[in-house]
Amino acid sequence: MSTSSYDEFRENVRGRADVEDTPERVAFYRELEHLQAGALWTVANKIEPWQPKSGSVPVLWRYQDLREYVLRSVSLVTPEQAGRRVIYLNNPGRQDVAAAVGWLYSGLQVMHPGEAASAHAHSASALRFIMEGKGAYTIVDGHKMTLGANDFVLTPNGTWHEHGVSEDGSVCIWQDGLDIPLVNALEAGFYVVHPDLQQAVTHAVDDMPALWGGRGLRPQGAGWSKPYSPLFKYEWDATYEALLKHAKVSDGSPFDGILMHYINPVTGGPVMPTIGASMQLLRPGEATKAHRHTGSVIYQVAKGKGYSIINGKRFDWAERDIFCVPSWMFHEHANLSSTDDAVLFSFNDFPVMHSLSLYREEALAENGGHQPVTG
Amino acid sequence: MSTSSYDEFRENVRGRADVEDTPERVAFYRELEHLQAGALWTVANKIEPWQPKSGSVPVLWRYQDLREYVLRSVSLVTPEQAGRRVIYLNNPGRQDVAAAVGWLYSGLQVMHPGEAASAHAHSASALRFIMEGKGAYTIVDGHKMTLGANDFVLTPNGTWHEHGVSEDGSVCIWQDGLDIPLVNALEAGFYVVHPDLQQAVTHAVDDMPALWGGRGLRPQGAGWSKPYSPLFKYEWDATYEALLKHAKVSDGSPFDGILMHYINPVTGGPVMPTIGASMQLLRPGEATKAHRHTGSVIYQVAKGKGYSIINGKRFDWAERDIFCVPSWMFHEHANLSSTDDAVLFSFNDFPVMHSLSLYREEALAENGGHQPVTG
Amino acid sequence: MSTSSYDEFRENVRGRADVEDTPERVAFYRELEHLQAGALWTVANKIEPWQPKSGSVPVLWRYQDLREYVLRSVSLVTPEQAGRRVIYLNNPGRQDVAAAVGWLYSGLQVMHPGEAASAHAHSASALRFIMEGKGAYTIVDGHKMTLGANDFVLTPNGTWHEHGVSEDGSVCIWQDGLDIPLVNALEAGFYVVHPDLQQAVTHAVDDMPALWGGRGLRPQGAGWSKPYSPLFKYEWDATYEALLKHAKVSDGSPFDGILMHYINPVTGGPVMPTIGASMQLLRPGEATKAHRHTGSVIYQVAKGKGYSIINGKRFDWAERDIFCVPSWMFHEHANLSSTDDAVLFSFNDFPVMHSLSLYREEALAENGGHQPVTG
Amino acid sequence: MSTSSYDEFRENVRGRADVEDTPERVAFYRELEHLQAGALWTVANKIEPWQPKSGSVPVLWRYQDLREYVLRSVSLVTPEQAGRRVIYLNNPGRQDVAAAVGWLYSGLQVMHPGEAASAHAHSASALRFIMEGKGAYTIVDGHKMTLGANDFVLTPNGTWHEHGVSEDGSVCIWQDGLDIPLVNALEAGFYVVHPDLQQAVTHAVDDMPALWGGRGLRPQGAGWSKPYSPLFKYEWDATYEALLKHAKVSDGSPFDGILMHYINPVTGGPVMPTIGASMQLLRPGEATKAHRHTGSVIYQVAKGKGYSIINGKRFDWAERDIFCVPSWMFHEHANLSSTDDAVLFSFNDFPVMHSLSLYREEALAENGGHQPVTG
Incomplete structure (x- = not known):
């Protein structure tokens, strides 16, 4: 140089x-x-630098734009050719590492009934959030989980995993979230294809959520010392019910409304060591105040419509849209309906920030806590 | 001497x-x-000694015997006179410390509609398991919880707490469980009467189970660093549902059938540092094998009928009966119905055994794992 | 009853x-x-009770009184007959459980050169503090440690252990400290005699303190997940040096002078789950203020002379004297020399208090923090 | 793109x-x-990728080359102009992020007697390893530490810190190690200049090592809940003594000889959440076997001479030379003296690997565990 x-x-x-x-x-x-x-x-x-200047830019990806391409990909490549048939989100500031924001990768994957991807394992940690379709399933280390819209499933670092759609299902689309860019940057990525390309299902279907999903309960004898949650699947119905209950007894956060974090029931901590995930409810008409924090976030609109102001720019969103908030950028959210809830799923790298003692957070002090919209 | x-x-x-x-x-x-x-x-x-020889004896207390006395106590003393109107279980081997077994105290308390006990706090940790009646409630540090049959509620060490029954309720009876004998033995017991004799309810009713009872979720912003569970109330419906789900996907334990432990969702550990609690389901016709462990257990039959063999003696039980298993005595359980579940609530001092590295467990090796009945 | x-x-x-x-x-x-x-x-x-009322009484055991009996025991019984040749301290309030105070047992053991006790293991946790003599050693799970005056050694719950004095040593006397009364009370005591009555020494002599005793260092590859400290031996020289260094840079505690706790270097916590140990230095002329806490303590005077006021009674002590402070009794210490340090070794059940969230502490508010002496 | x-x-x-x-x-x-x-x-x-391919290359920086430039920098810029007068190590594969290897920064800093850098704080975690000179000191949050050759000192994330050399000292050179590249990459870097440019020294000099450096001891009352070690300074004498003791009782590691990790005495874990540090001794004539692991390491030769083979290339080193091992490259070390020890100081990002569950390690299976030298 x-x-x-x-x-x-x-x-x-x-x-x-x-x-x-x-x-x-x-x-x-x-x-x-x-x-x-x-x-x-x-x-x-x-x-x-005096403070973080993210290399990522805020982006909103409209589902109505992406969905067409996702569906078209089916005729362009087979799952066998593609490994996985995914359209990934490519932040203009992070194209060199194929990240949607910061060190987080995300993509939309499609499968037709009867299709199944080959099984593999990698050091990257992954999650999957179901957007549409019936009959989707994921198998993790021999545990098969059935999945519906807004269900959230983990395929953690080191697990054998594969996805598919049952013969009697419909075309399924889901969002993948991974820490591939981070794991690559840390020069710690390993990848293995399953020797049989498919795993055997060795446990009762949906056994892990049945065993570990009890309300304030854990199963006797089912020891768990792995660094990720044994509750591989988090279902929408129970999550939405929890948000509604929460909203009845608490005002929630001024920045996030009614926000709940998915946890590892064994530790009370995040679902995986590198990726956290959350679901939040914005009450009818609610407009939150702005704050910023270290760590990057990718949101998907699970329900409703509204907008978010990120770094002074307004992004309007509807169901299934995806958007990102880069590190240390102010952001605030609003529900545009005066009658219906809006619900945002999100995942983030906060566990990394916390493990490394790098998490920091700040409210916007000026202007009543709201950003002037400049973009 | x-x-x-x-x-x-x-x-x-x-x-x-x-x-x-x-x-x-x-x-x-x-x-x-x-x-x-x-x-x-x-x-x-x-x-x-070569191995533990418990000073407690196995006892079964029939609810049909005790209930009459519990109800009679209402006319004998007022709550004001008694502090709390409780018939306690007095193990023949532990009368000097008023324990039901080992270092665990238990009693049956009764309240009429409109009655309320005065608020106090103590170093002993306590739980309450509702046996019958409508309208029972408990207030813990300003959090009011409404309670029905088979609900389980915590009043941990150091919390202000009080119990009552609403005006429109019915006569309520519940089981109290405390570590009073242990805390006294450890010479660490403090007791304070609330200066106002009653607490103000400072949060929405049932807010803690609403906030912390989500399935694999925790609320944003509701920090919790106390050494006991913030999920003060564990409801029967959700617990029984969890047992049924568990039974569908797992064979459970050879010694305990389908056994789940109540947990502190913040840590995945026991509900309080000195007392653990569990609920277990014995499938129709199930007869478990015998094992023994350090630590004492008090059971209440939440549902069904059956028997337990404890240290070679058979104890037949029906709904609401209470029995105890002293430390290091072999025990096994059987459901006498061929069509219906039996469900046992229990609490124990296992957290003490684990914290102090004193927990030990052993299966009965002889006789196919079943004790010869001698008593 | x-x-x-x-x-x-x-x-x-x-x-x-x-x-x-x-x-x-x-x-x-x-x-x-x-x-x-x-x-x-x-x-x-x-x-x-409103607050703890200990069943123990404060006692001071003079070494000049006990030593004679300890030495006489040699001619009365052989180690083979006695198992271990020990004079134990029997608190007048705790004779039923053979405790020196609360749930702590203590005794003085004597061995002649060439003698060795048989190896055994038990659920009780033990420590040994050397009072006089040369050539003492302890073997713990195949690790042999050589010991001199004021050295402190662990023989934790579940370890094979044995004590002896080498042929070229002198008569050795040491203090044993155990949680036998607690483990018995918790009905969790197991005892096993080593099948060969003696262990093989399978590691280099004094390897554990060499590996784990580095200043802010741990050895690569020497994994340790047991619930007690791998630093089995804590030597007087390094401990006294640490107290002197501490005294140069800090005023220490108003209640305890320069007090340091022995730790498990793997966790930073106490040396064993049920027993903590400490060494404290009282500077020339220092007289501390009174406080009280839950938990029981047994002190041995490692160096110097002074007095302690316990529950209003003054106990004067000299080197090798032993005294106890029962739970929740006010106590304060004074060094009677205006030129020399006084140093107190002590062990306690604070880890039990902390694990079970029962530790509580209070300074004496009245009288400038000093107790009126009534006894 | x-x-x-x-x-x-x-x-x-x-x-x-x-x-x-x-x-x-x-x-x-x-x-x-x-x-x-x-x-x-x-x-x-x-x-x-199938496995990590580091973007860094192995490099050895000879001290005899660098020292001249470090000393020349004194006449080129003042500390006031430079902020800090440092020559940094710039890995050919990591020039875009100014890293010596992976995400670790390192540089050589020089100060003349009486010079002092201004105080600042940042999110990056830092350490300093003294190479030559007398009178160096570091102040961390009001704690002043005096430093000599081969001493190692921490200036963790968020602490106010400054370096200087006393008036009566000599020209000092030390190595700085920081995680600046990582913190920048994670978009979590904050930087603040101390409002007074200098801190007051508010504690006794060298108080933290005096309080926390006891052998198996911690000071009463000196609570510590920060995520880094309170033992800010780790001295060479005690460290070298620990290595020698270790070598007497253990064979050490086949890959690293006698290796000890610097720890946080409060937790037994690494000194800081993002950077670990170690010191290892290679016995006379010792040549270790090759292994590789995720995570990057920077070595400095504290004593002796020898060579390391990294990714098939041999690097000969003498005292004060610095070299790096990129992630997942095989490496092995040899002491070229048949009579004297060689000692290597090193620091690494293993705490990141462990916290994120990304650590992996592998021995070289072929060729007796030794790499063929190709470079």
């Missing part, structure tokens, strides 16, 4: 690097380059 | 104390007594 | 039981006794 | 993407680009 200017990041602030290029210094810098080294003060202000 | 014999615990086994009294030794022992001391070998075999 | 009076615990305080015996009530109580039951209000005020 | 070829990552393996470009498909891909989307199968094999 030989460059003609080394002082482009100067800041005239006490405690910051402020060193002008001189011939002597530039000569020094050039010599250092041959030693695989550099002078910190030439890059210090760049690599130590 | 001057005694004439010091060698009553001798054992002729290598590695054990085996010292005969002699005049010289007895003189030595008597001198030591004046120094508040003794010779270990005179008591070693007594205080280091 | 048939008694003529049932109202001896009445308290004329709102919220407490205050029920006078009447013929009708007494008849009721007597009928209940046949059902293995009782009326709570007859015992409620007894079993729910 | 419009490209002419979309099928460059095809793999003819079952379960992997293998889709040839056709005009119809390419048209489809181009349309997707307008929707901020793409077809997963065009990038799947790229973003889901």
Whole structure:
């Protein structure tokens, strides 16, 4: 990296690097380059910003736009050719790592009745949120789970997993969420195709949610020490009911309305070590205040219509639309209906932020907590 | 404690104390007594038994016997006089500490519509399991919970709590379970009467189970760092449903059938640091195998009829009967119906055993795992 | 337990039981006794005290008194006869359970050069604090540790262990500390004699303190998941040095001077799940303020002379004396030398109090924090 | 990202993407680009590699090369101009993020007697390893620590910190290690200059190592709940002594010799949530076997001389040289002296790998565990 200017990041602030290029210094810098080294003060202000500046941009992906392409992909490639037949979301600021936002990958996958993807395992952690269709299922380490719209299922790091749609089902579309970009960046990604391409189902169908989904209960004898939730499937009906109950007894969060986090019942913590997931309800007419936090979030509209203001730009959304909030950007949400709930599913990398002690959060102090809309 | 014999615990086994009294030794022992001391070998075999020998005996308390007395107590004393109007279970081996078994206290409490006990707090941890009646409620630190039959509610160590029955309710009877004997033995018991004798209800009724009872969900913003479960109330309907779901996908435990433990959703651990609680389903005709473990258990029959064999003695039980299993006694359970479930509620001191690394468990190896009935 | 009076615990305080015996009530109580039951209000005020009233009394055992008996025991019994040749400390209030205070057992053990006790294992957790002599050693699960005066060694729950003195050593006396009374009370005690009566030494001598005793270091590859510290031996020299360093940079505790707790380096927590241990330094002339806490403590004077005031009574102590502080009794310590340190070793059941959320502490508010001496 | 070829990552393996470009498909891909989307199968094999391929290359930086530049920097810039006067290590594969390897930054900093850097705080976690000179000190949140060669000090995430050299010291050079690249990548970096540019020293000098550095001891009353170690300074003498003791009682690791990890004494875990650090001793003549693991490591030679083979290439090192091992590259170490120890300090991002469940390790199976040297 030989460059003609080394002082482009100067800041005239006490405690910051402020060193002008001189011939002597530039000569020094050039010599250092041959030693695989550099002078910190030439890059210090760049690599130590005052606060995070996300490389991602806020994007809203309309389902009505994407759905057509997802369905068209069926005739373009077979699951065997594609591995998985997915249209992925490609943030303009993150195309080099194929991320929808930050270090999170997301895509829409389609399957026809009777189709099944091959089984594999990888270091990336994954989740799947069902958007439409009947008969979808996922098999995780021999546990088969049946899935309907707005159900949420985990396929964690290291598990054998595969997806399919039963013969008597209908065309299914779901959203995948993974930490592939993060795992790649951390140079820790492994991938294995199942030797038989398919797993045997070795337990009763839907056994894990039956065993671990009790209200304040855990099953005797079903030990669990893996770092992810044994409650592989989280069903929409129970989740929506929980949101409604919550709304009856609490005002919720000024920034998020009635927000509940999916948990690992063994620890009370997030569902997987790298990805958290949540569902939130915005009451009729509710408009939340703005806050920002470290960590990236991808939302899908599970129910209703409204808008979100992200970094001063308004994004209107309807059911099944997907949008993202990059790290440290102010955001606020509003339900446009005065009679119906709006419900947002989301997943995020907050567990990473918390494990590494990097989570930080801030309310917008000005303007009554609402952003002026500039975009 | 001057005694004439010091060698009553001798054992002729290598590695054990085996010292005969002699005049010289007895003189030595008597001198030591004046120094508040003794010779270990005179008591070693007594205080280091080969395995636990519980001071409690197995007891079954028939509800049809106790209920009459519980109801009669209403005319004998007012709640104001009694503090709480309770008939407690007094194990013949534990009368000095008023325990039902081991270090666990239990009693049956009755209240008429419109009655309420005064509010207090104590270091003992308590639970309450509703046996009959409508309109019962409990208030814990300002959170009011409404209660029906087979509901289970916590009033943990240090919380302000009070019980009552609403004006439009009916006569209510419930079982109390506490660790009073343990807390006293550990010389750690404190007791405070609420300055106003009654608490204000400061939250929406049933807010804690609404917030924390979601299936694999926790509420945003409702932080919880106390050492007990925020899900103060565990309802029968959801618990029974969970048992039925469990039974469909798993064979359960050979010793306990379909057994689920009530948990603190924040940690996945027991509901309180000193008391655990469970509910178990015995399928029609099921007869479990015998095992034994350290720790004491008190059972109440929530549904059905059957029998348990405890330390070789058979105890037949019907709905609402209560029985106890002392530490390290073999026990096995059977459902006498060939068509209906039997369901047992139980509470125990297993959290103490686990925290102190004293839990141990053993299956009965002989006789196909079933005890010969001797009593 | 048939008694003529049932109202001896009445308290004329709102919220407490205050029920006078009447013929009708007494008849009721007597009928209940046949059902293995009782009326709570007859015992409620007894079993729910306002605050702990320890059954133990403060005692100081003078080493000059005990030492003679300890040495005499050598001629009275062989280690083979005695199992272990120990004079135990028998609190006048706890003779039924052979406790020195609360649920803690303690005794003084003596061995001549070349003697060795047989190996055994038990559920009780034990520690040993060396008082005098050279050549003492302890073997724990094949790890042999050499021991000198004021060294402290663990023989935790479930480990094979044995003690001895090498042929070239001198007569050794040490203090044993165990939770035998607690483990018995919890009905969780198991005892096994080693099949060979002696263990093989399977690791380098003193390997565990070498591996785990690094200052802020842990050894790669030496996994440890047991519930007690792998640093089996804690040496006096390093401990005393740590106290001196601590004293240079901190004022310490107003109640305890310079107090440090022995820890399990794997967790930062106490050395064993049921017993904690500490060493504290009282600076020349230091007299601490009084406080009280739940939990029992046994002290041994490792160095110096002074006195402690316990529950209003003064106990003067010199090197090697042992004394106890029962639960919830005020206590304060003073170093009588104006030039030399005094150092107290102690062990306690605080880990039990903490695990069960029963620890509570209170400073003496009156009289400048010092107790009037009444005894 | 419009490209002419979309099928460059095809793999003819079952379960992997293998889709040839056709005009119809390419048209489809181009349309997707307008929707901020793409077809997963065009990038799947790229973003889901079979195993990690690090973007870093192994590098050894010779101290004799770097030292001259470090010293020259003194005359080139003042600390005020530079913020900090540091020559940083710039891995040829990671120049875009200024990393020495993976997501770890490292640099060499120099200070003259009487110089001091300004105080600041940032989200990045930092450590400092002293290479030469007398009189260096670091202040962390008001705790001042004095430092000598091979001492290791922490300046964790969020702490106010500053470095200096006392007036009576000599020119000091140390190595800085930080997670700046990781924190930036995670979009979680904050930076604040201390309002006074200098902190007050509010505690006794070297108080934290005095309080927390006891061997198996923790100070009473010095609570600590922060996510990093309170033992801010780890001294060379105690560390080297621990290595020697370790070597006497254990064979150590076949891959690393006698390896000890610096720990947080409060938890037994790593010193900071994002960076771990270790010191290892290679015995005279020792040559370890090769293994590889996820996570990146930067080594500095604290003592001795030898070589490491990394990914098949041999790097010879002497005291103060620095080298790096990228993720998932095989590496092995050898001490070239037959009489003297060699000692390597290292720091790494293993805590990240462990927290996110991404750590994986593998021994080299072939060739007796040794790599053929190809480079």
